[in-house]
Amino acid sequence: MTLNSATPAFIDTLRAGLSDASFREAEPRYLEEPRGRWQGQGVVLAPDDVDGVAHVVRACAEAGVPVVPYGGGTGLVGGQIAPDGPVPVILSLERMRAVRGIWPEENVMVVEAGAILQDIHDAAEAAGRLFPLSIAAKGSARLGGLLGTNAGGVNVLRYGNARDLCLGLEAVLPDGRIWHGLKRLRKDNTGYDLRNLLIGSEGTLGVITAAALKLYPRAHGEGTALMVVEGPRAALDLLALARDHLGEGVSAFEIMHRQGLEFLAETLPEIRQPFDEMPEWFVLIDVGLARGLDPAAALEALFAEAFEAGLVSDGMIAQSEAQRHAFWEVREQIPEANRRIGSVSSHDISLPMSEVPAFITRGAGVIAGIGEFRINCFGHLGDGNLHYNVFPMPGRARADHVAERDAIKRAVHDLVHEMGGSVSAEHGIGRLKVEDLERYGDPVKLDAMRSIKAALDPQGIMNPGAVLAR
Amino acid sequence: MTLNSATPAFIDTLRAGLSDASFREAEPRYLEEPRGRWQGQGVVLAPDDVDGVAHVVRACAEAGVPVVPYGGGTGLVGGQIAPDGPVPVILSLERMRAVRGIWPEENVMVVEAGAILQDIHDAAEAAGRLFPLSIAAKGSARLGGLLGTNAGGVNVLRYGNARDLCLGLEAVLPDGRIWHGLKRLRKDNTGYDLRNLLIGSEGTLGVITAAALKLYPRAHGEGTALMVVEGPRAALDLLALARDHLGEGVSAFEIMHRQGLEFLAETLPEIRQPFDEMPEWFVLIDVGLARGLDPAAALEALFAEAFEAGLVSDGMIAQSEAQRHAFWEVREQIPEANRRIGSVSSHDISLPMSEVPAFITRGAGVIAGIGEFRINCFGHLGDGNLHYNVFPMPGRARADHVAERDAIKRAVHDLVHEMGGSVSAEHGIGRLKVEDLERYGDPVKLDAMRSIKAALDPQGIMNPGAVLAR
Known part of the structure; x- marks a missing residue:
């Protein structure tokens, strides 16, 4: 289906059904995305209410004009950016916040x-x-x-x-x-x-x-601990133990590697390092418990039992809200440290949880086969969701590895796919991973997706080029 | 699209791809449903594996023969029964149990x-x-x-x-x-x-x-209590209190009315009545708690606080697994007691939880406007899901009220719809509620459903007449 650009004349026809405030300047924030991978284009409309949204979409459907829905612009796969094709309406929901x-x-x-x-x-x-x-x-x-x-x-x-x-x-x-x-x-x-x-x-x-x-x-009491584990396998066993004791009370279970601490020390020295000696692997456990349970005591009991079982070798349990915050800051600042180091390739992947340890071992082998790199692997182990990021060695820059970038991405994604995982755990497909979806997606599911898209959006006006190739 | 019956000749063409054991006699169990509302028709095939299922569906698609997937046959809305139209293949999964x-x-x-x-x-x-x-x-x-x-x-x-x-x-x-x-x-x-x-x-x-x-x-400890509440509003407040204290530890929260106890006494006198004097309304609370919490103690503390707040007037906490079982049996045998009494009309409905008390009051008024009936309203209050069943007065039978049945159903469903609820909470649409869906369903959603159905099943071979009208 041929689509048409949102011309000034077309936009003018919308004035009857929209408030003046709905017409926005196409400021740079609407046309860039956080990692600077694409430069977008479009005319920005931000209706007051659902009727305004319906008015815009109906008019775009009649005129065959593409519509790119726009939220906070924080997406990491380019779903909110239309870099080419007919100029779309960028339909921002920012004025519907009630x-x-x-x-x-x-x-x-x-x-x-x-x-x-x-x-x-x-x-x-x-x-x-x-x-x-x-x-x-x-x-x-x-x-x-x-x-x-x-x-x-x-x-x-x-x-x-x-x-x-x-x-x-x-x-x-x-x-x-x-x-x-x-x-x-x-x-x-x-x-x-x-x-x-x-x-x-x-x-x-x-x-x-x-x-x-x-x-x-809301939980009655919350607690946070950092525990040093021998590796991802011990971390999984620790998670199982924690859930056996505390059930749904385990709210978060994040794994981190020494590489993350080193990047923090290098790029964000103001972040307090939690350990005197950086461990190879450690986890952050967050619990939110029912009345009658003391989070610190529950985490202490968990640590004691895990120590006895040889799953953990060291640990610390937050004794205050400030300390909880400090523990979480280590986890939350790792992406910023990564950004400052500058990855060659980063991957938002998930695996069947029991495959995570083998993936980490095999992944290191695969990367070593391509060249000498640093790997910072961390993430939501409780969901089998890893952020698996590959960095240059000290003294080298991401620009030195442009030639290897595609090979790294392909090798990581091939391995994930082979092990029953997903090449987009939580960020989505957007425009960045359309080819990945075509390569790794189940062909029967992809055909069903295309049929559904054609049935509900026969002209293809909605966010063309995202998720499915045009 | 015109569909064709599964003729003996067509079934014979399937032998190449299916084991002999896949060909089943069309015993009555495949052609009846639990409430005896429909008499079905069909040829029964029960493949060994997914390839066998694919073989059957592919052949049916090529020949335009309807397929009715068949599980345990326990559905209450006729989704598993094809009473008319071309003779379908009843595709039973019973031999794929691994x-x-x-x-x-x-x-x-x-x-x-x-x-x-x-x-x-x-x-x-x-x-x-x-x-x-x-x-x-x-x-x-x-x-x-x-x-x-x-x-x-x-x-x-x-x-x-x-x-x-x-x-x-x-x-x-x-x-x-x-x-x-x-x-x-x-x-x-x-x-x-x-x-x-x-x-x-x-x-x-x-x-x-x-x-x-x-x-x-698995929960570390489980407990069950029956508590007498003044009415549905107090029951909702009790649920909120229970969840505030125990979070996800509250596994079930069922409301029951005296009518259910009376039906049990009348039809199943062997079921032990839990109360000396039948209360108007009571709830069953089931908890499954993390290590370190005693379920009976937690339920006692909840009862004490709820009593203090005027939410409950009486209660009992199971002291053994046998007693838990006895409490649950009261709840679980109410449907059987209902069946023995014989409802004029029964409804599987849900409501926004805070609307449940008003619905119960207004529903009684609506039914009283149609005639003199007994109402047994019970169910999963924690989900806003009520089984709202209307029965003849003592000495009368459901057969006496055939003329009022449609009016009752319509009045109950109209009220549910007006209050933002659903006319099929958990049983589905099947063939029983196709008209209800057309009446109460959002027309835009219904059109989207029809588009999706046409896109994925252009010939309409899959369970024709269920969910959407042919």
């Missing part, structure tokens, strides 16, 4: 898609509840993007992905009609799961304008 | 679609894990049907529906191709959510042949 309602007794809130994640956290907390989805970009990421990409983050182990935290949606489909699906129901078996089809479709099947979100009771 | 693998350290098992739920429970338990999906028909319901209908049950409050408990699928799509999607991954954002599209599609988009299921750690 909490439409909160029902603490139901553990439900209804929020518009432009709401910033941190604001959603705050609104839930003010009602005595928890919205558990949490990612590093929570200060700027918006709900629509979090749902569009089925965002993950640090609490998936306990609470699931964005998909698991959503009960209902309001969305504008590619023909401009509004689906009113903002149900606050825990059980509703009335037809196909359009909600989960839109979540994670990265704006290619419609525009999410609001969602009914699941809330949770 | 546990293909179990990974306790990942909390994952891969099971074929013909496995019986109780056998899945047992296999998980043997590995020291819990598969939490549980429904009354667990002794005969099969995994494929549980997934096809996105089954709910008593533990949804804590662990979610079938959809929440599935990581990956293997399925045969309507063209006979196999989707190999048995991923054991907690995070995998590679394209549209075909898994959740198939789950709950009631066999209209393909045949699920195996699934990767989430397991959970």
Whole structure:
């Protein structure tokens, strides 16, 4: 299907149905993405409400103009950027930020898609509840993007992905009609799961304008520990032990490698190093427990038993909120340290959890076969989700390794695929991984995706070039 | 699209790709459903493996023969029964029952679609894990049907529906191709959510042949209590209090009405009545707690605090497994007591939780406006899911009220819809509720469903007449 650019004349035709404030300057933030991989293009519209969104999409459908839904612009795979093709409407949800309602007794809130994640956290907390989805970009990421990409983050182990935290949606489909699906129901078996089809479709099947979100009771007591493990296998055994004792009380279980501590020491010396001597591997365990359980005591008991079983050799349990924060800062600043070092290639991958140790061993071998590199492998071990990043040796720069970049990426992804893993664990496909999806995706599933896309968006106006090749 | 009957000649053409054991007699169990509402028709095939399933579906696609996927036959909305139209192949998964693998350290098992739920429970338990999906028909319901209908049950409050408990699928799509999607991954954002599209599609988009299921750690201690509450509002407050204290430790929260106890006394006098004097409303609370918490003590503390707050007036906490079982039996035998009394109309509905008290009040008014009836309202309050059943007065029979049946159903469903609820909480649409879905479903969602159905199953061979009208 041939698409047409959003010309000034076309944009002018939209004025009848939109407030003046809906027409935005196409500032650089709309046209760049965090890693600077693409330069986008487009005309920015930010409607006041769902009717405004429907007005824009309907007009674009009639005129065959592409629509790129835009949230906080924090996506790492280029789903929010249209670098080429006809000039699209960049449809920003930023002016639809309202909490439409909160029902603490139901553990439900209804929020518009432009709401910033941190604001959603705050609104839930003010009602005595928890919205558990949490990612590093929570200060700027918006709900629509979090749902569009089925965002993950640090609490998936306990609470699931964005998909698991959503009960209902309001969305504008590619023909401009509004689906009113903002149900606050825990059980509703009335037809196909359009909600989960839109979540994670990265704006290619419609525009999410609001969602009914699941809330949770806040834990009575929270605690955090760092524990030194011999390696990933011991870390997995420690996780199993922790869950056997504390069940869903284990909120996060992050693995880190000495390489991360070294990068922190090199690039962010103000971050306090937690260990006198840097361990090879260590984990951060976060727990949130019911009334009657003391988190520090529970973590101490866990450590004692794990020590007895030979799973851990050293550890420290946070004795204050400040110390919890310090432990978490080590984890949360590693991506920034990585950025300052400058990776040759970085990978957001997941594996069947029991395959993680073998993957780490085999991955090191594969990389060594390509050249001499440093690997910083860390991440959400409790979800089998690793951030596996490959860096130049000291004294060399990423620019020295342009020639090897594709080979590294290909080798890592081939290995992940062979071991039953995913080449996009939590960031999505966007435009960056369209070829990866074609290479590694199940062909029957890909055909089904193409059929669904053609059925719901026959002109292909919604975020063309994202997820599926044009 | 015109479909063709599965003639003997057509069935004969399938022999090349199927074992002799795959050809079954069409015994009555395949052609009836639990409530005797329909008499089905069809030729029964039960392949050995996914290749056999693919062989059958491919041949049916080529010949335009309908396929009705068949699990345990326990569905309550006629999804498994084809009463009219061309004679279908009834595709039974009963011979595909294997546990293909179990990974306790990942909390994952891969099971074929013909496995019986109780056998899945047992296999998980043997590995020291819990598969939490549980429904009354667990002794005969099969995994494929549980997934096809996105089954709910008593533990949804804590662990979610079938959809929440599935990581990956293997399925045969309507063209006979196999989707190999048995991923054991907690995070995998590679394209549209075909898994959740198939789950709950009631066999209209393909045949699920195996699934990767989430397991959970087993609770350290479990406890059960019955507590007398003033009414549904107090029950909701009690649930909020319980979750504030025990978080995810609250596994089930069931509300029951005196009417249920009276029906039990009348039809199943061997069931021990839990209260000396039947209360108007009471709840069953089930908890499964982490190490270090005593369930009975936790329930006692909850009762004391709830009593202080005026939420409960009486209660009893199980002191043994036998007593827990006795408490649960009261809940689990109410459906059988209902069956013996014989309802005029029964409804599987859900509501936003905070609307439940108002619904119960308004529902009684609506029914009273139609005639004199007894109402037995009970169910999974923690999910906002009520079984709302209307019975004749003593001395009258359901046959006396045939004329009022449709009016009652319509009035209850209208009220549910008006209050933001669902007319099919956990049983699905099947053939029973196709008209309800057309009446109450969002028209934009319904159009999207029809588009998806046409895209994936252009001939309409998969379970024609279920979910969507032909």
